[in-house]
Each structure stands twice: as C-alpha cells, then as structure tokens.
Amino acid sequence: MSKNLPSTARSLPIALIRAREGVMAPIRDMLSETGITEQQWRVLRVLAEYGVMDTKTLADRSSLLFPSLTRIAATLRDKGFVTQTRDDKDRRRQIIEITADGQRLIDDRTAHAAQIVEGFKSTLGEENYETLLDLLTLLDPGAQK
Amino acid sequence: MSKNLPSTARSLPIALIRAREGVMAPIRDMLSETGITEQQWRVLRVLAEYGVMDTKTLADRSSLLFPSLTRIAATLRDKGFVTQTRDDKDRRRQIIEITADGQRLIDDRTAHAAQIVEGFKSTLGEENYETLLDLLTLLDPGAQK
C-alpha cells in the first residue's frame, strides 16, 4: 500500500520555507538600513548573548555551516563588528569576540526586533507560538539531549 | 516597558532554519543520487502535480524568486527534464512543461519520498503534524484568506 506524496500545497518543506519567508520579511526590512545581512545579524546576536567563543561553538549556535561562517566572520571583521584571535593553547582554534560597535548595532535595534517578535506572538497567539517552537524543535536533529 | 529579545536558543527564525535542516537532510540524501537539487525537485513536483503552466505561476507555487527560477529552468531544460516555449498570445510569457524523463524521475522516487514524509509524521504524531502545518501556514504572508 504505497502512499502518495502530499500535494505541494501541503508539503512540510515548502511550508517551512514560506513561514520562514514571512517571518524574515520584517526582520530584513529592519536590517536593510544597517547594511548587514540576516546571517550576520544572527552571528552578532549569538555573540552578544553568550560572549566570546570559539568558531566551532559559534557556528553551532548560529546554525551556520563552517564555510559560511568563515566568510561571514571575515566580513564582520572588515566592518569592525568582531575581532578574531588565535587560541594560544590550541592554535587551530579561533576566538571571536564582538566589538563595542557590534554591540551597539545590536543594542540600538533590540527594541525594534522585540516588537517584531511580539507581532508574531499576537498573530499566532501566545500559546500557539510556544507550541510551534516546541514542534519545530522536535524536527531539529541537533536538539536531542 | 521594553521587552527583550528571546534567547537565540528560542528564536523563531532560527528554529525554522533548524527544523528545515532536519527535514531536508533525508530528502537531500535521496536526491544526491539523482543529480538534481532540492529546488529542482520542487519545481518538477509542482509541474508533475499541476501540469503545464507559465513561469509566474510556477515561481509562485514552488516558492522561488524569479531570478532563481530563471536559472533553475535553464538547468532543467539542459538536463532534458522540462521544455520552455513562448506564449503566442503574449510573447512576454513563457510556458514550462515537464518531459517524460522528468516525470519518470519523479515517479521513480515518489514512494521513497512518501516514506520520508511518513517518518516525520510518526516522529511528531499525526495530529501534531497537521497542527504544525496549520501554524506554519499562519505565518505565510501569501496564504491570507
């Protein structure tokens, strides 16, 4: 009894893309005036939240692949938002830290970003919002604990 | 009373990315042997489901931006999976149709793909699966009404 594929209108991968598009649109609008991209914003937010860390941890927490992070870190360094240093104990490792300029960029937009998040909560309802996050986490292979 | 941003560990955009990553991983594995990408697979699936259509509609249904679709259509044409023709009534429009080869590529993998979908349903539970799709649709700006 072979099942058919769901219609593309009811496809989980496509629904995930479209939802992401809807969520990112206002965030991209906010970021357009800063000159940084959505991924660069994500990296800065992780650094602002957890402080200095090595590249491996940063890639993990920002959900970025290593090659992407290499390029993004270089871009952020050129823009003066992060610094890169070698770990003296293990010279393979790189340590990344947010600068004052980077921290300011985050701080200046936290209120606006929080307001966008509130908008989605009110669209879905607080309860649905939490349910959605829980269900999404179930699909995340890296969230097994 | 300014609210703070949620921790990046509980961020909706990041959760969407990670969920998508988890969902796409087995699909990409399946596609790796076909030589086509996830987006190319999506375009072929839409064409297989709805039949011949113009590029604008195709872009909409596959959730792809126009510039991406231009490149993807050219790639699929070169691989012999679709044909492109001009609309005689409005020569600005382009009509795209799946070929027998393209249809076969879809048909040969429908069972496998359906099995992957079943896997996610059993991971979440049938009810949660439908709830998730509904919530994601609420975030899709193109799904109003």
Place this chain on the structure above:
DNA sequence: CACATTTCCTTAACATGTTAATTGTTGCGA
C-alpha cells in the same frame, strides 16, 4: 620519536537567495 589519524579551519566550485538594473512586449491614453 615517527607516523597515521583526528580536529579546526580555509578554500574551491557550483547552486540558490536577494536586490537592483536591463531588455522585450503589451496596453493605454493623448
């Protein structure tokens, strides 16, 4: 110590995402 392996990171190559500019076509109003 010598050597293979592992780990961290970078680079390369190609496809896609995203925004903006450009090229053809069509339609419409002066």
Place this chain on the structure above:
DNA sequence: TCGCAACAATTAACATGTTAAGGAAATGTG
C-alpha cells in the same frame, strides 16, 4: 500613431548554502 507606464523575464552583483578538497595543528599509537 506616438509615447509611456506596466508587465514578464533576464542579467548582474553579492552573500549564503552545500559538498568536497586542502592545510595546519593537535593527538594517539607503536
């Protein structure tokens, strides 16, 4: 009919996603 706005599609330019290969440093093993 002329001129121009609107539309469909392409192209360009840059950033990221993805996989594979490469390089340098650390680690394990005999």
